[in-house]
Amino acid sequence: MAIARVQSVDREEAHARDVLAAAHRIAAHDGLAEGTWNHFSLMLDSERMLITPADRHWALIDPDSLVLTAGDDDARERGLQFLIGYRIHRPLHEIRPAARCVLHAHPPYATALSLLDEPELIVASQMSVGFAGRIAYNDRYDLIGGAAGQGERIATALGDKDVLLLRGHGVMIVGAGVESAYLDLYTLELACRSQILAMSSGREVRPLGVIEVAELTASGPDSDDEARRHFAAMRMLVDGPRGRSTLNLTG
Numbered sequence: 001m002a003i004a005r006v007q008s009v010d011r012e013e014a015h016a017r018d019v020l021a022a023a024h025r026i027a028a029h030d031g032l033a034e035g036t037w038n039h040f041s042l043m044l045d046s047e048r049m050l051i052t053p054a055d056r057h058w059a060l061i062d063p064d065s066l067v068l069t070a071g072d073d074d075a076r077e078r079g080l081q082f083l084i085g086y087r088i089h090r091p092l093h094e095i096r097p098a099a100r101c102v103l104h105a106h107p108p109y110a111t112a113l114s115l116l117d118e119p120e121l122i123v124a125s126q127m128s129v130g131f132a133g134r135i136a137y138n139d140r141y142d143l144i145g146g147a148a149g150q151g152e153r154i155a156t157a158l159g160d161k162d163v164l165l166l167r168g169h170g171v172m173i174v175g176a177g178v179e180s181a182y183l184d185l186y187t188l189e190l191a192c193r194s195q196i197l198a199m200s201s202g203r204e205v206r207p208l209g210v211i212e213v214a215e216l217t218a219s220g221p222d223s224d225d226e227a228r229r230h231f232a233a234m235r236m237l238v239d240g241p242r243g244r245s246t247l248n249l250t251g
């Protein structure tokens, strides 16, 4: 019985590593990553957090390169870039335990939006509809990378939303799973790209009407199912049909 339990735990960790590592490679392919910076994390349970290493390009991250954190001292020994990620993500997971997955990135268009005097994502396109009422905005740039308290401040600014647009910086996305959080990251960037391009025309961006938003929301696909399909398709593109996974998830 004890051996079966250990095997089950090992399988859960292996699956989590496999999916979270794939998210890094897809993000690199999608142009949402900046080399070895930024961080994705996933809680295995209430104690164990998997997170991005600070010493490998995201295109090359495999399951074994992810770090299973062992506390503040361990994080500090891994260097400042790693410590920054740890001190942002760990408190966020503790304050929002249902958010097993937290993604932090600096996607070009979402970051460009965060630089504006009024960095609001306008619900003006079908891609932006999915974010209506789900985005929080912090009111100033948070300067103290890696200092104690940054994660708590970010969690406070996020509140009960799923997305935080970090002023002059980038985005935080929280979700129940990797696939759904990644789809939010990807579609947020598409929505921001459309808005920035529309604004670059110099003309006003017109929000969709209440009825249009309601109709688009009601007619959309099941988001979790769509997230899994999108993630699997992107994995096939990035890793090839056989993929990098060595897991036998049905065995």
Ligand SMILES: [Zn+2]
Pocket: 038, 104, 105, 106, 169, 170
């Ligand atoms: Zn950042």
